[in-house]
Amino acid sequence: MYALIQTRDQGSVWRSDDGGANWRVVNWSRELIGRAGYYIHLAVSPANADEILVSNSSFFQSVDGGQTFRSVNWGGDNHDIWWDPKDADRFAITHDAGITITTQHGRSDRRVQLPIGQMYHVSVDNQVPYYVYSNMQDDGTMRGSIIAAEGTGAGYNGSGNLWDHGLGGCESGFTIPDPADPNIVWSTCYGNKVTRYDHRTKIARSVAPWMITLDSPPEDSKYRCHWTAPLAIDPFDHTNVYYGCNVIFHTSNGGQSWKVISPDLSAQDPGRIVSSGGLVGDNLGQFAPEVIFAIAPSEVEKGLIWAGTNDGQLWYTKDGGATWNDVSKNVTGMPAWGVVSKIEPSHFSGGTAYVAVDAHLMDSREPYIFKTTDYGVTWKRVNGDLPNRHPLSYVKAVAENPNRPGMLFAGTGHGFFYSTDEGGHWTEVSAGLPRAPVSWVVVQKAFHDVVVSTYGRGLYVLDDITPLEQGTPATTEAAVHLFAPRPAYRWTVRGRALINFSLRAAPRGNVQLQVLDAQGTVVRDLRATPREGLNRVSWDLRHEPPRLIAMRTTPPENPHIWEEPRFRGQDTRPVTHWGLEQAQVGPIVVPGKYTVKLTVDGRSSTQPIEILRDPKVPTSQADLDLSVKLQLRLRDDISTAADMVNTLEVMRKQLEDVTKAYRDDRTREALIKQVAEMDRKLFDVEAKLLEPAQMTSDDKYFQQAYRVYMNLIWLNGEVGPGAGDVSGGADFAPTDTSVSLLETIEKDLNGAKADYKILMDRDVPAFNRAIGGAMTPLTGGRQ
DSSP, X not given: OEEEEEOSSOEEEEEOSSTTSSOEEEEOOGGGGTTTTXXXXXXXXXXXXXXXXXXXXXXXXXXXXXXXXXXXXXXSSEEEEEEOTTOTTOEEXXXXXXXXXXXXXXXXXXXXXXXXXXXXXXXXXXXXXXXXXXXXXXXXXXXXXXXXXXXXXOOGGGOSOOOEXXXXXXXXXXXXXXXXXXXXXXXXXTTTEXXXXXXXXXXXXEOOSSOOOTTOOGGGOSXXXXXXXXXXXXXXXXXXXXXXXXXXXXXXXXXXXXXXXXOOOSOOOTTTSOOOSTTSOOOSSTTOOSOEEEEEEOSSSTTOEEEEETTSOEEEESSTTXXXXXXXXXXXXXXXXXXXXXXXXXXXXXXXXXXXXXXXXXXXXXXXXXXXXXXXXXXXXXXXXXXXXXXXXXXXXXXXOXXXXXXXXXXXXXXXXXXXXXXXXXXXXXXXXXXXXXXXXXXXXXXXXXXXXXXXXXXXXXXXXXXXXXXXXXXXXXXXXXXXXXXXXXXXXXXXXXXXXXXXXXXSSOEEEEEEOTTSOEEEEEOOOOOSEEEEEEEOSBOOOOOOOOBOSOOTTOTTGGGSTTTTTOSOBXXXXXXXXXXXXXXXXXXXXXXXXXXXXXXXXXXXXXXXXXXXXXXXXXXXXXXXXXXXXXXXXXXXXXXXXXXXXXXXXXXXXXXXXXXXXXXXXXXXXXXXHHXXXXXXXXXXXXXXXXXXXXXXXXXXXXXXXXXXXXXXXXXXXXXXXXXXXXXXXXXXXXXXXXHHHHHHHHHHXXXXXXXXXXXHHHHHXXXXXXXXXXXXXXX
């Protein structure tokens, strides 16, 4: 048996060889107890009693019964060890970067990273598309476009989503963009650290208002600063930045200088202003006592700033910090020593504010949300019917919808809720959101999105809450209600419009959802799988796609093609050449006004929808019109070529089946010969549209020059959405070369159409007459 013991002055490893009756010291190494109060574990090999592993801020191994230890690089800020009791070469180590697993006793290992991002806060900017900002425990500061999730890959030609990292700051604190210039990002970090980052230079500058407080016991620090020290920017003047420790600092010159604008706003209880960490101090700020935890300037009343502490104190100033008013004692029901975790000044009234208080550290798991309408003179609880019996029922964040008065959002220790009646009643929204503490909530006003951070599962977006905003008892009771869609931006990468409708009951028949242009022409038919309640359909902003080729015949090069798993049990197969899929779509519509039409059980509803220009695209409307018109022409040409090939394929498949059925019947030799001659005529025309190399449905075979169908698809990718290693050009007018190429391809298409017409008007009828009743006449599916 081994015991690792921490004392105030030294660590020690003790060993017992008689089941604990007698003990002896085998090691006095102090490094074995690094941050013992936070992470430490000792494990003994199941096969060798002299081998010991110790995990803490570093990782150590002993093979001589603890007499000596060596540091090994098997993790970093390590927390736990699992050792296979049946295989001593197999063990796992958990640490801040994930899990390290070895099956070879550390000679090789595999690192596993789990989707467990611990995010302290989240903020958004006003770009189009807007960016999300946050900081992650054991990672750092980051931001990324709302268009796609972090780490979705480069996609075609780098069109994926790679977030910006290292924006100053660190793993804790706040990360907030300058509302007037998103290139400027402010961040806080433990130990009284503040940075100002400029994305144009990708340089962060340290602008802390005082000495670094890391290591310092709070009673020895002039300023006490929390692990997640709050930061806020003045909505009326973006040069005013506020930062909180036990006082509030203010800068108006980018952090070049600071001044203190508040007294110590905490309760200043000397019995709580003490070191943390147990036997050995551990003053990183996670448990910093008596500090400001929330700062919130009003966006409707200049100079009004709210502040709250982690010991239940609540203050405000109406003159930018010159004078402060303590309203803590006015909050009836405020739990003792509760953490004022978030303050939400109303977006509609200066005197109104909402406060989330988290008292779970005092073992109160109740949800506390307070509201004032008179600058804190009186308060009432508005947590209504939020769940209050779960160990994680406490509230960590509250937010008000800037687009609808009375609509609130709350994040608790294990869920997300909304209220449409000032907190009287709450509804949980859990679809797609893991059970994790919702640490912060923010609403992106222009996009009607709610963005939340979770402490354990990363960042999430509840996109397009317009159905919740527009919801009334009348819309709920209506048999069918089509909500007014929010405007959508014409993004050529991941652009979309969300269409929402509610049904009081499941429809009797099909639901039709269409998008019409200003002339009333149907731009897109959208598929909907309706259900009772709220429904959502996503439109990718594209016109109808082209019709595509569906091969039916068996290529001579691969007689077993229908036995392949990808085609087994199917009647048709696509042309699958690498790079085509991206280009097999219709064009994105031009900016403008459109109409959504919903038809349910014969009754129709309409709503206008506007597609907005991407402000980052300077191309004129006229040039975008040219691009879309050319893409529509390409789409229709692709459909024309595909229709001809598909008709020919139906007939050739019919001939193929006859050949298979009678190939061993010598009495049918004449018929087989006629069939072969007819198939050759059909194939000759088909091959003018699609080169035979593509008829094998192979992916990465590069054998033959393209013909009409493939040339059209690749040109569509060039002009519009892109294709395999083709960037595309949907945000630009088509090039002169593209226009000329289409004219060239259309000449080939028209030649094939002429041959096809002769075939269908002369050769096919002649064949049908010649065979008499020997087989079903060829029609190609045409009547």
